[in-house]
Amino acid sequence: xxxxxxxxxxxxxxxxxxxxxxxxxxxxxxxxxxxxxxxxxxxxxxxxxxxxxxxxxxxxxxxxxxxxxxxxxxxxxxxxxxxxxxxxxxxxxxxxxxxxxxxxxxxxxxxxxxxxxxxxxxxxxxxxxxxxxxxxxxxxxxxxxxxxxxxxxxxxxxxxxxxxxxxxxxxxxxxxxxxxxxxxxxxxxxxxxxxxxxxxxxxxxxxxxxxxxxxxxxxxxxxxxxxxxxxxxxxxxxxxxxxxxxxxxxxxxxxxxxxxxxxxxxxxxxxxxxxxxxxxxxxxxxxxxxxxxxxxxxxxxxxxxxxxxxxxxxxxxxxxxxxxxxxxxxxxxxxxxxxxxxxxxxxxxxxxxxxxxxxxxxxxxxxxxxxxxxxxxxxxxxxxxxxxxxxxxxxxxxxxxxxxxxxxxxxxxxxxxxxxxxxxxxxxxxxxxxxxxxxxxxxxxxxxxxxxxxxxxxxxxxxxxxxxxxxxxxxxxxxxxxxxxxxxxxxxxxxxxxxxxxxxxxxxxxxx
Amino acid sequence: xxxxxxxxxxxxxxxxxxxxxxxxxxxxxxxxxxxxxxxxxxxxxxxxxxxxxxxxxxxxxxxxxxxxxxxxxxxxx
Numbered sequence: 001x002x003x004x005x006x007x008x009x010x011x012x013x014x015x016x017x018x019x020x021x022x023x024x025x026x027x028x029x030x031x032x033x034x035x036x037x038x039x040x041x042x043x044x045x046x047x048x049x050x051x052x053x054x055x056x057x058x059x060x061x062x063x064x065x066x067x068x069x070x071x072x073x074x075x076x077x078x079x080x081x082x083x084x085x086x087x088x089x090x091x092x093x094x095x096x097x098x099x100x101x102x103x104x105x106x107x108x109x110x111x112x113x114x115x116x117x118x119x120x121x122x123x124x125x126x127x128x129x130x131x132x133x134x135x136x137x138x139x140x141x142x143x144x145x146x147x148x149x150x151x152x153x154x155x156x157x158x159x160x161x162x163x164x165x166x167x168x169x170x171x172x173x174x175x176x177x178x179x180x181x182x183x184x185x186x187x188x189x190x191x192x193x194x195x196x197x198x199x200x201x202x203x204x205x206x207x208x209x210x211x212x213x214x215x216x217x218x219x220x221x222x223x224x225x226x227x228x229x230x231x232x233x234x235x236x237x238x239x240x241x242x243x244x245x246x247x248x249x250x251x252x253x254x255x256x257x258x259x260x261x262x263x264x265x266x267x268x269x270x271x272x273x274x275x276x277x278x279x280x281x282x283x284x285x286x287x288x289x290x291x292x293x294x295x296x297x298x299x300x301x302x303x304x305x306x307x308x309x310x311x312x313x314x315x316x317x318x319x320x321x322x323x324x325x326x327x328x329x330x331x332x333x334x335x336x337x338x339x340x341x342x343x344x345x346x347x348x349x350x351x352x353x354x355x356x357x358x359x360x361x362x363x364x365x366x367x368x369x370x371x372x373x374x375x376x377x378x379x380x381x382x383x384x385x386x387x388x389x390x391x392x393x394x395x396x397x398x399x400x401x402x403x404x405x406x407x408x409x410x411x412x413x414x415x416x417x418x419x420x421x422x423x424x425x426x427x428x429x430x431x432x433x434x435x436x437x438x439x440x441x442x443x444x445x446x447x448x449x450x451x452x453x454x455x456x457x458x459x460x461x462x463x464x465x466x467x468x469x470x471x472x473x474x475x476x477x478x479x480x481x482x483x484x485x486x487x488x489x490x491x492x493x494x495x496x497x498x499x500x501x502x503x504x505x506x507x508x509x510x511x512x
Numbered sequence: 513x514x515x516x517x518x519x520x521x522x523x524x525x526x527x528x529x530x531x532x533x534x535x536x537x538x539x540x541x542x543x544x545x546x547x548x549x550x551x552x553x554x555x556x557x558x559x560x561x562x563x564x565x566x567x568x569x570x571x572x573x574x575x576x577x578x579x580x581x582x583x584x585x586x587x588x589x
Contacts, residue, residue, distance in 0.1 A: 083584065091574050091578060094574065095549065227585065242534065242541070274558055
């Protein structure tokens with residue numbers, strides 16, 4: 001496909017960056033003495049570091065490559081994944097959800113659900129998230145290997161093993177603190193790298209007006225310059241974008257995803273938890289431009305080579321082609337660093353959070369309730385190593401059918417996002433939501449997702465349902481069921497709900 | 513279930529418009545968020561411990577970000 005020839009300057013930049021990340025991670029691994037230090041960074045994180053870490057926990061290398069391909073195919077509408085799908089829920093979460101998680105003193109989102117509803121709901125969502133995270137580790141390795149093969153000429157196992165070792169060095173010893181500190185550096189490098197691709201691409205394409213002229217000349221790009229396509233758009237109709245992405249998938253991701261929420265739980269104060277989310281939203285204002293515009297630049301410059309997207313069209317070629325054609329020597333090293341940053345920050349966040357959930361939501365409640373803090377700390381470290389190796393082991397089988405496997409994981413998760421958000425909303429906003437209401441909402445919500453995916457005719461629809469609609473209707477069903485069943489069942493005592501429901505503040509702040 | 517599904521989809525189709533309707537809806541959502549942030553009690557915005565300087569006022573930054581979003585949807589695409 002494409003091969004990049006790095007100059008000595010590029011190689012020095014890459015080596016300095018990788019060495020710097022490892023050194024920083026090891027430096028901040030000192031002084032980890034308890035489970036709270038390892039899993040929540042001892043509640044010592046400043047808001048700006050947590051905010052930077054939130055950004056790169058969300059955006060990885062596979063998102064950079066994937067979004068460039070998707071924006072080539074669909075256009076400006078992809079910006080909504082960071083605008084209405086991120087900034088809106090992040091601002092809502094900053095003021096309505098994160099302070100409550102922080103004050104509740106929980107380590108994980110399922111732990112909150114367990115306290116609010118019951119152990120069954122907690123375990124269900126913990127297992128779902130752990131399965132998803134382990135699967136995601138494999139896909140991160142595979143996307144990293146695909147990228148390193150194109151950019152550096154490394155083979156599959158060299159790419160996978162070097163990534164695992166580098167991330168393992170600091171994540172296994174430093175826990176969340178090392179993850180967040182290295183993520184902060186990665187975020188800065190990622191922004192610089194993405195800005196270089198975007199800026200040089202725009203200059204080459206003749207600016208935004210050059211892109212507009214080029215896009216308007218093509219026949220198949222009628223809605224490419226619509227930020228919100230009309231309601232009859234086959235993939236992204238605006239009502240589905242607003243309701244499914246803005247009101248369900250976005251909030252579920254930014255409120256219910258442990259890999260995201262965990263860095264905020266490690267901040268020093270309730271207000272810093274809030275500030276970290278607002279800071280993340282501020283940075284996210286520029287990311288849609290940095291990640292989506294390159295796809296449109298490629299459309300303007302290389303559409304004759306990349307062609308019109310069809311069934312077997314490969315969108316993963318778009319960004320590497322831009323990198324190869326547009327970036328001068330010396331700048332490549334910075335962009336390589338940005339790709340490494342994306343891979344490592346994604347991987348360390350998922351490994352750290354999966355380890356936290358296994359210890360908090362599986363080991364402690366079911367296997368060893370009397371486990372000491374030191375035992376949990378040791379287990380957390382071993383789990384990080386085990387998860388990294390497990391990800392390596394499943395990466396090879398995933399490689400064979402990467403596209404379909406990645407899609408299967410995303411579809412699998414989308415079954416649970418709507419119900420998860422419904423339970424979190426009802427649990428936080430009303431003391432009337434009961435344990436039975438939570439269980440019933442969870443079951444009906446997941447059944448709705450499964451039904452809409454596999455049997456749309458049941459709901460009066462002839463063809464497949466866009467996944468944004470699936471998320472919306474599963475959320476509505478779960479929310480209604482929680483409300484109805486809760487009306488006929490007995491709620492928890494107010495004393496038990498203190499600090500877990502908005503209107504029942506904790507009398508004394510609970511510290512983990 | 514079939515008739516509920518048909519009813520829901522027909523309700524959505526009834527309120528659908530061109531992409532201008534989508535932009536108006538998104539701007540309204542961010543506008544509503546600004547109103548909620550302005551009306552929020554001080555203890556929910558981190559101001560309970562005293563009036564912060566403007567640059568450390570989390571609520572002010574959040575309102576600024578929401579305003580930028582309204583401008584983006586009004587002007588772009």
